[in-house]
Amino acid sequence: MPITLIQPRHSYADDVWQGHIHLSAPLLSVKARLQAAGITGIGYIDENVTPHPSYPQEGVVGINLIGSPYIPVVLDMIKRIPEQVNILLGGQIIWSLTPEEFDAIFRKNNPRHTIQNGNNPSILAETAGVSAEQIPPVEHVSLEKAYAEIPDGTLHLYLQNEFSVYVSQWCKYNCSFCQAAKWQPEIYRDLEWLSAELLFLATKAVGFWVPSLKFYMSNLDILQTPEKLSDFLDVIEHVQKTSGIKIYFRGLAWVESFMQCYNNHKELLQRAQKIGLTTIGYGIDGGTPEVWKSIGKVQNFRKISGNAHFDEQQKAIKTIEFTRELWIQPEILMVFWHPNETPESLKAAYNFCQDMHHQFWALPRPHVSKNVIPGARWWRDPRNAKLVRQFIDDPRLFQALDYTALASELSHEDENLRRQTNYWYEKICALDPGSTHVIVPDTPEFRSIAESRWLTVRQMNAWKFDR
Numbered sequence: 001m002p003i004t005l006i007q008p009r010h011s012y013a014d015d016v017w018q019g020h021i022h023l024s025a026p027l028l029s030v031k032a033r034l035q036a037a038g039i040t041g042i043g044y045i046d047e048n049v050t051p052h053p054s055y056p057q058e059g060v061v062g063i064n065l066i067g068s069p070y071i072p073v074v075l076d077m078i079k080r081i082p083e084q085v086n087i088l089l090g091g092q093i094i095w096s097l098t099p100e101e102f103d104a105i106f107r108k109n110n111p112r113h114t115i116q117n118g119n120n121p122s123i124l125a126e127t128a129g130v131s132a133e134q135i136p137p138v139e140h141v142s143l144e145k146a147y148a149e150i151p152d153g154t155l156h157l158y159l160q161n162e163f164s165v166y167v168s169q170w171c172k173y174n175c176s177f178c179q180a181a182k183w184q185p186e187i188y189r190d191l192e193w194l195s196a197e198l199l200f201l202a203t204k205a206v207g208f209w210v211p212s213l214k215f216y217m218s219n220l221d222i223l224q225t226p227e228k229l230s231d232f233l234d235v236i237e238h239v240q241k242t243s244g245i246k247i248y249f250r251g252l253a254w255v256e257s258f259m260q261c262y263n264n265h266k267e268l269l270q271r272a273q274k275i276g277l278t279t280i281g282y283g284i285d286g287g288t289p290e291v292w293k294s295i296g297k298v299q300n301f302r303k304i305s306g307n308a309h310f311d312e313q314q315k316a317i318k319t320i321e322f323t324r325e326l327w328i329q330p331e332i333l334m335v336f337w338h339p340n341e342t343p344e345s346l347k348a349a350y351n352f353c354q355d356m357h358h359q360f361w362a363l364p365r366p367h368v369s370k371n372v373i374p375g376a377r378w379w380r381d382p383r384n385a386k387l388v389r390q391f392i393d394d395p396r397l398f399q400a401l402d403y404t405a406l407a408s409e410l411s412h413e414d415e416n417l418r419r420q421t422n423y424w425y426e427k428i429c430a431l432d433p434g435s436t437h438v439i440v441p442d443t444p445e446f447r448s449i450a451e452s453r454w455l456t457v458r459q460m461n462a463w464k465f466d467r
C-alpha cells in the first residue's frame, strides 16, 4: 500500500501563500524508520510549502499532529482526504488521549474513514505491511536518506530558515503542567548518524549558496549530560570544517543544569558559544518560589547548586546573568498562570521578565499555561470532567489550548484572574518585539470580540508564527 506522510499547514497560515517554512525532524524520523524497515517510495507533503496539495487516492496517509491547536486543522484535512484512504495520526498529543477520546474526536466526526493511532508501533507496522520488530526505534535510524529525497527546491527553502534537529529526547523532571516526554533520563541519538545527516545538509546548503545554517536542538535540556554535549560539539566542529559553512544553533536548559555546568564545566559553555551556540531558553515558569513548588519545578528552587549557595530567586537571576556574560542570549520561557497563582504572583512573573530584560537583555517568551490540556495532570482530574467533555464534543475548541493563546473562558474560569493573566501576559510580550505573538483563542467569547471588529478569530491570528 502506498504511504504518504503529511505535515499539516501551520494553524495560523492563510490559505494562499507559503505557510511556516520549517524542516520538521519528527515526520522525517517516521519516514526514516519505515525506510529502515525496507519500505520504499514513501511520499512526503508539506502543506506549508504546497498550500493545496492533491491527496493520494489510495493507500495510507500519516499526519503529524503537532499539538492541541492542530486538532481543528487536521479534522479539516481529514474531510478533504478521500474516504478509501487509511489515516494514521501521530505526534505527542495523540499519546495523551485515551482510546475513547481518540474515537470521539476523530472517528465520530469522520465515520467513513479508517483513522488509527500511528504512534502505536503494531498499528504502524501492520499498516505498512512489516513486522513491528523491523521498524527500529527513533534513536536508531539515520535521517540522511529521508533528507536526500526532499526535492532540491523545497530543501533550499528549508535550509534558508531555522529547522529542528533531533539530537536527544526525554526529560528527567516531571513538572505537573508539562506535556513533554518527561520523567525519564535523556537518550541521545547515535552521533555518527547525526554527523552524516548534518554534513549532507551543510553540503547541500553550500551548493544552494545559503550563507549559514540555523537550527534548534530537540533536547529538553542541552546541559543535562555535559559529556554528550561535548561530543555533539565535536560533530558541529567537524561539519563546519568539512563543509566550510557556519552553523548557529540554540537550545533549552534548566536553571539547575546551567549552574552545575557553569560551576563544573565552564569551558564547555565557552566552547559551545565559540562553535555557534547563540541562545539558551530557560524554563522559569512562574514568578515566585511558591508557584515553582506548586508545579513541581524543583530545579528552580533547590537551594544548593554545586559549590555555590543561592537563595531561591537568585539562582534563576544568576543563571541569566552568567549566560549573558558568556555572550549567549538568555531567553526566559515564562509559562505562567498555574493553579494557586495569585494577582501578586502574576505581577511577579512580569517583574522578573522586565528586570531581566532591562539588566541582561534577556528575551522574554511568555506562555499562558492551559492546565486542563491532554498530557497534563489536570486533564484526568475528575473535577474537570465537564470541561474536558466540552473539548471532546467540540474539537474546534482545542485551538484555545495553544500556550501562546490568551486565557479564555474555557481555560480560566475565574474571570478576575483571567483578566489579570491576560493583562500581564500582553505586558510581557510588549517588552521586546522578538517576544511571543499573542494568539486569540477560538472560543465563543473571543469570536464575538472578533465579530465586533468585523474580523474572524482566524484573521486576527494570521501569520503569527512562533519563530
Ligand code: SF4
Pocket: 171, 172, 173, 174, 175, 178, 179, 180, 182, 183, 220, 254, 283
Ligand atoms: S517543563 Fe521542562 S523541566 Fe519540566 S517536565 Fe517539562 S521539559 Fe521537563
